[in-house]
Amino acid sequence: MSEQRLHVEATADRQFGTNSYLVEDEETHDAVVIDANLEPELMVDLVRRRGAGVRAILLTHTDIDHIAGLAQLRKAFGDVPIAVHDSERHVITEGVPLRREFPNALPTFDNVDALVPGETYTAGSLSFHVLHTPGHSPGGVTLRIANALFTGDALFAGSIGRSDFSNSDGGALIEGIRQQLMVHPDDLLVFSGHGPVSTIGQERRYNPFL
Ligand SMILES: [Zn+2]
Secondary structure: OOOOOEEEEEEEOOOOOEEEEEEEEOOOOEEEEEOOOOOHHHHHHHHHHHOOEEEEEEOOOOOHHHHOOHHHHHHHHOOOOEEEOHHHHHHHHOOOOOOOOOOOOOOOOOOEEEOOOOOEEEEOOEEEEEEEOOOOOOOOEEEEEOOEEEEEOOEEOOEEOOOOOOOOOHHHHHHHHHHHHOOOOOOOEEEEOEOOOEEHHHHHHHOOOO
């Protein structure tokens, strides 16, 4: 049995430097988009260039810079499922802002799936293991596929997410990173919500917050 070959590529918006990721099965061309930053047209271009078939949009959490592009992605890729942790589902289905501090008006979406910690979320030929990494936000998740972790705004290269919002929890953030992420081998790749790619080994050795 051969290993699934994956293509992972990021597009970052210029306002917040928020990463959206394309994860594509190089054999079937089934793909998912992880997070929907403020320049969704970059992701739409990337998907078209590669001839990928987007099967779902997965959300690490629902801060505005990670969901602002949802409507445009849906328009481009069709009514594919949007998957999110249950604690932040209402942000997507009811347009309730995640943060009291940022009361933006939000669009609402249907066809919303749950990302359930400890379970696998499957989209076409791609399967992601869901890990709960809250603290930056209540429904923060990390998605694992093969040797890649998509950590959202929990863990960054050399840093961790903010926990100064009213619904943040700094203790839970550290605990989630330690118990759900740092238990992985050194060579696992860390694809964060902002900034460059890292590895678990690099963060174990050099991240001053851990
Ligand atoms: Zn962010």
